[in-house]
Amino acid sequence: MLDRVSSAALDTFVASDQPLLIADGLSKRYGRIDACRGVSFELFPGEVLAIVGESGSGKSTLLQMLSGQMTPSAGRVSYRMRDGVLRDLAELGEAERRLLLRTDWGFVHQDPAQGLRMAVSAGANVGERLMAIGWNHYGKIRSVASDWLERVEIDTGRIDDAPRTYSGGMRQRLQIARNLVTDPRLVFMDEPTGGLDVSVQARLLDLVRSLVAELGLAAIVVTHDLAVARLLSHRILVMKSGRVIETGLTDQVLDDPREPYTQLLVSSILPA
């Protein structure tokens, strides 16, 4: 049977047999609040994981720790670098961690003002990561930026306009282009559709879904909207009071939730 598998497919299989990111016993205390308690999981290349749970359940805290932007009170995050070596984030130097965050990772914020430079043109917003890694040719930077605007369905005629002149949906799409321009392997998203109109949400989700599939991206998406989780993710992690209370394939968990809390989440939100 093995000999019928093409070698390329086998490579992919072997590569994705090794986790891209490993969370091991992640905990975070804010004074007396346990925002996150002993969260462990593995994420594989090309896999999309949704983190769901009610407000205050610790989703953003977890995402901050996973993306190296917050130091855990206990536990660790390991990431497989492009050279194949698994590294403990806590052992990376600050320069290395920041480089990772703007090259091999992306971070899409709920509030585009946090993820974009609102006063700087769309072209420069997309080009910034390239310039940060040493691109020094204006024409090339601009043409790559223009390609990316097209890919996220932004009229390239708007390349010199600042995102503060963009609609909410356009801003989110620009944020995505700005993150993907360096070909990251992993993208973190915190409520990427929060605050958008339903129709605008649908279009954005569609775009994210096709880009993720096309580029073979791994993603960790925080959302309290189970419809978003169902549309985007392969696997789901349900959080309550800082703990993971249920995890599994997205369809299985949403169609047949075991935990009473998940059942409550599913029944109150899915029919909408």
Added chain:
Amino acid sequence: MTEATYNFAYLDEQTKRMIRRAILKAIAIPGYQVPFASREMPMPYGWGTGGVQVTASILGPDDTLKVIDQGSDDTTNAISIRKFFAKTAGVATTTSTPDASVIQTRHRIPETPLHEGQVLVYQVPIPEPLRYLEPRETETRRMHALAEYGLMHVKLYEDIAKFGHIATAYAYPVKVAGRYVMDPSPTPKFDNPKMDNCPALQLFGAGREKRIYAIPPYTQVVSLDFEDHPFTRYRQDGCCALCGADDSYLDEIVTDNAGTRMFVCSDTDYCEGRRAEGHTGSETTPMESAHA
């Protein structure tokens, strides 16, 4: 009241020692902004109190001081600062670039090349080159520490996207000794190449922002740019109407109520020197220039 009420060069010795320590650190780390405890000076911030404090800390009794403002020795600002040090330090003053051992400047580098042993002190209003795009001080410090300078190119990118070329004409950012990106203060970019490999010591003082930075003699200073939009010097295309110079930085001045304009050297000492040597421009005859 006589001069006895002042310490030499106005500042007390302890303050001068503190500023000298900051200067030494700045020289040791070219282009790095060293914080210092800026003092109140008997003049407004806009008058270059950062530069004045640096000058006060390095002046010795044997120094000869020149002060220029936009290239001129004769503006109110330049005259006041020169008088201030003549009075508080009793040092000799001059308008001649080669004769000065310390030159305090606002917005220009003299046309006459500087020589070894000279110190050029710049008055700096805003020392942080990244401020324009990143207002958070904690973040700009981290960017300097990690040499993350992509943002500087974002600014140049914006220029080209808006104007078709790098329109930044003043305070044009440079990289010093291959490491720190630095704001050369609002000098015209025409002066940028003069900072590179300069035999003189260059010190920068920002009073309100409490920062000192430096370029030691013979240090590499490179103006940032893109491969396809290289750095270019800029000067008004023309000759000085007084001395005929075609290589100096020119100011446009209005000469009468009818709005008649002419170009003259912004560096008054350079212009006068050339006229003394017999050079003339469209507005001068050899006779006139000899005693101008």
